[in-house]
Amino acid sequence: MADLSVQIKNLVFRNPVTLASGTCGFGEEMTPFINPDLLGGLFVKGLTIRNREGNPYPRMAETASGMLNAIGLQNKGVDYFIQDILPRIRHYQTHIIPNINGSTVKEYIQVAEKLADLDRIPAIELNISCPNVKAGGMEFGITCPSAFAVTEAIRKVYPKVLIVKLSPNVTHITEIAKAVEDAGADAVSLINTLLGMAINADTRKPVLSTVTGGLSGPAIKPVALRMVWQVYRSVGIPVIGIGGIMNALDAIEFMLAGASVVQVGTASFIDPTVSLKVIQGIEDYLNIHHISRLRDLTGGLITD
């Protein structure tokens, strides 16, 4: 049987298929449908230092082959996660990776510090790309100095695997990636959502309460693939590929473009079991193509 394991720094994933933050809750919501132990990892819902109610309803707009969301990081705060949620999910035989957020560098640090010593948390994903919050969020991720600064600050307080999640809403994604690499990130994950908007022509109003929101789903896959490929060739750290993955071939494409690990996001809304199908499909692909180790595919795009 083909070897599906992949590695980021010292962290081994049994397979490269993980669930994207904000699209799998804390894993519990998935258990009526799938066994989370079969996944490479769970990037759980974005956490902040304090409880956040998120943005007012409506927060979602369907688009062609995609959707906009403006959740605004609704969560009960990192302490609630540690005290109430983690005990319920800590037995999952998969990596639980929190996605951390803040409106100031200080808030990011506070969240990271609280997660640093937890034995079941081997890594964090630093989200500097949320387009749906007024303060912080994407602002950190769209200039090199701010991306560098927040990554460096977290690096100082967080010794385990540090993944930085990049915003696609920038002119030069590779420069941001290099900045966070220089600041000590162990990996980059991309892409977060593209900033978009939906209008109801009949009411003449924006569909979202926040007017703009983040676009996800297959619509953005071509942009995501391009950015993964560009970043893979510009940095020395592993890349986690995200954006519109709906099936195994999509995941393979991201790996060929340079991803070591992939995250399945919006696809789970339509089929909560899709991540397991992606794993199975990757296995089938490897068998058909006589590839014994999946990780050999990473960056294997043939260009001449």
Next chain:
Amino acid sequence: MADLSVQIKNLVFRNPVTLASGTCGFGEEMTPFINPDLLGGLFVKGLTIRNREGNPYPRMAETASGMLNAIGLQNKGVDYFIQDILPRIRHYQTHIIPNINGSTVKEYIQVAEKLADLDRIPAIELNISCPNVKAGGMEFGITCPSAFAVTEAIRKVYPKVLIVKLSPNVTHITEIAKAVEDAGADAVSLINTLLGMAINADTRKPVLSTVTGGLSGPAIKPVALRMVWQVYRSVGIPVIGIGGIMNALDAIEFMLAGASVVQVGTASFIDPTVSLKVIQGIEDYLNIHHISRLRDLTGGLITD
């Protein structure tokens, strides 16, 4: 009957529905299907100073609700357009607006100068956003100084209506828009294609000969709407909305977001008569909503 006319500077369009550059040839290719006289205008295929063969095949990749192209501005040069094509299309009772391109500011100037005195050409669209050429193209459109410089240079030699077409592949679209407004543009058109990529998992090769290409179609509409809305609120000149318009409601959405004129692009590939349906649908919308002048809709998004 509702008044569908819209205006950019001194140029009156009988209706706001035009065809996007690179998606309607020189209008002639459309005539087996539609009467171009019924359109608001024709943005004809991108011109350069000399003949260009464009990029090697394959130049197109289908994606979810969209497509990537890497045509690379194939055209026979501006002189051929003036001598061979224009005489054949000059009788169309609609505005013929060439889309001009160059690898250097000098080339842009040369093309603009040749078009400046032609009586049937009331405007040009300065394309500083083509992602599919090695030199020039998008490079001009992704920084404020270069966008300013090329626009200013053309403004000096081109007295008629000057429309500048913006690239969406930037962090701050409003800053680029303001730069070209400051440099003397009479209008901005947006968006050109998003830079993307497609991979064939079976062959492990990029689908496009150029690896990356420009994403168009309904997939990009949310991003386009957002940018039109942002730019409309930042500049004083009219905005031309482009990106994934497939039907009349899409066009109305762009107008609510701030567009005075819209361009239909990729949709024509699937239905070459779609632009006429958009015009009819806009008329129906105005009647249903008891709006007598279409131009009153521009920027009419209700936010509170």
Next chain:
Amino acid sequence: MANKVVAQLIVQEITPLAADHFLMRFHSDTGLLPVDAGNFAQLATGDPPAVFLRRPFSIFDADTALSMITFYIKVVGKGTAQLTGQKPGTRLTGLYPLGNSFTIPTNARNALIIAGGSGVAPFLLLSRKLKKQGTHVTFLIGAKNREELVLTDVFQEYGDVETSTEDGSEGFKGLVTEHPILSRKGQLFDQVYSCGPVPMMKAVSRWALKNDIPCELSLENTMACGYGVCLSCVTGTTEGNRCVCTEGPVFNHKLLTWQT
């Protein structure tokens, strides 16, 4: 957590009730999970679907023994148009059973169910339960006109049916919430349930508050996932934002802050 599945559902019969109103019965060849009154399903509208996301519909009727499940669907857009245009034999997938269910006080003697538009959908399963435990049910069903006043015959088997139409073509002329039954017999009801347009449910809630009658509302917020992971579907409650898909769709009206 309770089991939920991505079920294969085979279209068995589509019964038009009025223009744009349909009952759609599906059969499952792998068996049905038990469902509760108030539960809903997230259906794919076709293969390929005309819309990106699934569409939520209350479970109108279900027979686990016969592996049949029925939805009442009103066509309002692309997804419902595609779904109701399917042919018998077509296989679609559906996530179910989703959401919570109505509470049924065992001591309730007189229940009032107020439904507007497609809001009747969740109430067949509920009234069957109510009838079984001996609660008397009064239905107050409102619609635009006589044509759109559907399924009243079905509900008649479970209690008294009062109707209203906006154009007066049947029953009381006016909004369902202005129906005289509400002023005449208000004090007789000891439980109210409602589903329909938000303004209607707000009026029902005010009426129930005033008359101090326990009231449950079934909300229809737009949804992406339907099982609690995307947080799209929230409604404001006195305890903060709550997901309509997992903590609802049924809410005690006192909990809602009606931000939507």
Next chain:
Amino acid sequence: MANKVVAQLIVQEITPLAADHFLMRFHSDTGLLPVDAGNFAQLATGDPPAVFLRRPFSIFDADTALSMITFYIKVVGKGTAQLTGQKPGTRLTGLYPLGNSFTIPTNARNALIIAGGSGVAPFLLLSRKLKKQGTHVTFLIGAKNREELVLTDVFQEYGDVETSTEDGSEGFKGLVTEHPILSRKGQLFDQVYSCGPVPMMKAVSRWALKNDIPCELSLENTMACGYGVCLSCVTGTTEGNRCVCTEGPVFNHKLLTWQT
């Protein structure tokens, strides 16, 4: 320019020829435009389509009097799978007639048609014309195996049919371009036509060059529009890039630089 339309086509009959090979006949209730041998259509594969763009298919047969048009379709992906899965009665749209057509030298006495895989599609209309003017036609049809060697009976009505299969299950064993007919009778043909995989057509072109026989190839480049506006479908020619959808799909082989 010649008229082209977005036609309403009603699926009339789908005839399976082999696994994944179908003849698909459509009827038009608004009349058909005249079509020429070599023309193609851009078909929607369903409503809603499973793929974003239309799909190009050669016109296999057409009867303007009866308003019928037939395509030969091989399933290779999502679009062809959806299209061939449609039911009779389904309405689809198609842009047609698109592209140029084969030239038919009036003095041609012996024509050779070499087709591989789904490359037989454009040749029924052509051979009908050739037969009519008295040109003798030899068909050389290659496929993977006997199963996939379809429609040979249809072509037999218009000339001699020679076959080859890669696995030798019928006719000559090997590639179609290695068929002995090409070495035996090369000098007898005064016109060659070919359609099929690019490597096959390259070999045909080399053979025709060597034997100095006029040769036309029908290309199948991927297309977005199909009517000349997108410039996706170009092939390199001695006169620069040319659109396969308007200046082709049929090209004199000497014009091609075979960059694709």
